[in-house]
Amino acid sequence: MKSYLQVSSEIGILAVGVALLMIAGEFDLSIGSLIGFSSMSITLLTIEANMPMPLASILTLVMTIFIGYCNGLTVVKSGLPSFIITLGSLFIIRGLTIAITKLITGRTQISGIDESSGYDFMHSIFSSNIKIADVDFPISIFWWLLFVFLGYFVLNQTQTGNWVFATGASKESSKLMGIPIRKIKVSLFMLTAFCAWFIAVIQVTTFNGADVLRGEQKEFISIIAAVIGGTLLTGGYGSIIGVMIGALIFGIVKQGIIFAGVDADWFQVFMGVMLVSAVLVNGRFKKKYIHEF
Amino acid sequence: MAVLKKSTYMNSNTLDLYKIYKSFGNVKALKNVSMNTKSGQINCILGDNGAGKSTLVNIISGVFRQDEGDYKINDEIVSFSSPMEAMNAGISTVYQNLAIIPIMNIYRNFFLGQEPTKKGFFKTFDKEFATQTTIEELEKFDIKIENPKRAAGTLSGGERQILAIARALYFGAKILILDEPTSALGVKESNKVVDQIISLKDQNINVILISHNIEQAFMLSDKFFIIKNGDMIEQFEKNQTSVNGLRKILEK
Structure with a gap:
């Protein structure tokens, strides 16, 4: 059980940020490459530059959020679809990560971060296990629940949440009502970048190092989880609890297929079918059940 | 420029424009537009598509500033840099499609x-x-x-318009601009909205109605401003004109 919960929790954390951004009407395709960038940056700063790992992580966090800020700013200033802008940043960030890592180390995978100072501390926060009734649960599950709780709280219980809905539902109406739609969007791009960094730290402490290709396809998987959870592709509606269930389904199916002895290739087929069905169902029930909370 | 506070409002509120000009590049959207409106009545701006009604609404509601001329509320010159500022000053606009x-x-x-x-x-x-x-x-x-x-x-189309009007009043609108409030509605829905617009007079709201439906506008309004090619060509009180009189001028 905990293996699928671990898979779900990583997708689930990303999907909270991704869903909020989608509700505000934008996509971020760069988060997968941001996971690669963040995990490699933390590892290089720690191993090559001899920084304590917590310091390297914080420096990386600043850089990652800055990239998110640039994504957001480019989208709101240009008025172009975020789909295209962040597709560009996906390739730029992934390319830079690979090129710079090779330039410095000549390799694409680096391990051995567990001997660095501050590693144990980071490991205990991000990748340790918590024992409940003699079962070890990965701590990422609890982080996931915290992300879900905060995401739900902000979206449904605050003024900011109402502005996120409105921004995605109608840019023009929101503007006329004085909602700072640019600020909302840029902040949410920074949030998705933060989520990517968070997953990067979990992965670095889980796998004892980094690989330039970490996080590949995570941008699509988290969008799929969000859509399965009921988030509209057109923006304006979504539920954080639904997204949690989307991530849970993802984890159960991914691990379940392996345990059932079915070839893992079928997993992709299943995800594709789930995505298309979810989009069709969301559109159909949009009018009927929307915003009954 | 003076920023008007809601508290500066009195029971009766006037909105006056004096010799307003506005151009976009070489296009002169408004030329020498003057109008006086007061509260407790419905002031109707009539004109064909492209006559300059939207530009006028956008100036009143704070989307644009005029190039020349004075915009006064209760005889005080005002200038707004955004619709929010105008709204905070008690001037709300209900747009036909963007209301909700x-x-x-x-x-x-x-x-x-x-x-x-x-x-x-x-x-x-x-x-x-x-x-x-x-x-x-x-x-x-x-x-x-x-x-x-x-x-x-x-909600039905009429209910949506009324929702937007109710919201504007709840947040303290004293001057309410209604941009074609019934143009997208059927007869029944339209009548619902019309009844509520008339009731605004009892609340002493200064209603500025934008319309191109002459019959309805005549029935509803107390004062008429006719705009053509960016020019305010005529102004009438209700007792000075008739539906046919208005139509003749508009179709001339």
Whole structure:
């Protein structure tokens, strides 16, 4: 059980940020490459530059959020679809990560971060296990629940949440009502970048190092989880609890297929079918059940 | 420029424009437009498409500034840099298509941008207050809503317009600009809205109605401003004209 919960929790954390951004009407395709960038940056700063790992992580966090800020700013200033802008940043960030890592180390995978100072501390926060009734649960599950709780709280219980809905539902109406739609969007791009960094730290402490290709396809998987959870592709509606269930389904199916002895290739087929069905169902029930909370 | 506070409003409020000019590049959208309006009456701006009605509305509601001329409220010159500023000064505009967001629920629409918050550290959205207030405010306009959590898109077209009007008044609008409030509605829905617009006079609101439906405008309004090619060509009090008189001038 905990293996699928671990898979779900990583997708689930990303999907909270991704869903909020989608509700505000934008996509971020760069988060997968941001996971690669963040995990490699933390590892290089720690191993090559001899920084304590917590310091390297914080420096990386600043850089990652800055990239998110640039994504957001480019989208709101240009008025172009975020789909295209962040597709560009996906390739730029992934390319830079690979090129710079090779330039410095000549390799694409680096391990051995567990001997660095501050590693144990980071490991205990991000990748340790918590024992409940003699079962070890990965701590990422609890982080996931915290992300879900905060995401739900902000979206449904605050003024900011109402502005996120409105921004995605109608840019023009929101503007006329004085909602700072640019600020909302840029902040949410920074949030998705933060989520990517968070997953990067979990992965670095889980796998004892980094690989330039970490996080590949995570941008699509988290969008799929969000859509399965009921988030509209057109923006304006979504539920954080639904997204949690989307991530849970993802984890159960991914691990379940392996345990059932079915070839893992079928997993992709299943995800594709789930995505298309979810989009069709969301559109159909949009009018009927929307915003009954 | 003086920023008007709601408290500067009196029981009776005038909005006057004096020799307003506005150009976009080489296009002269408004030439020498003057008008005087007062509260407790419906002031109708009539004109064909492209005559300059929208430009005029946008100047009054704070979207643009005029190139030349004076914009006065209660004889005080004002200048707004955004619709929000105008709204805070008590001037609200209800646009025909952008009045509400269909996929958000009714109370979230009603308080959009000005959500009430609970006291306390987290300042959470006070949904109970929002729900209750929405029900009460809409009742004043003869709309009974049993469930304000419904998507606003499930309201009829007329109800949506009235929701937007009720919201503007709740947030202190003294001067209300209605941009073609009935043009997208059927007869029945249209009549509902018309009844509520007339009731605004009793609340001493200064209503500025934009229309190209001459019959309806004549029935509703007390004063008429006719705009053609960016020019305010005629002004009438209701007793000075008739439906045919207005039509003749517009179709000339």
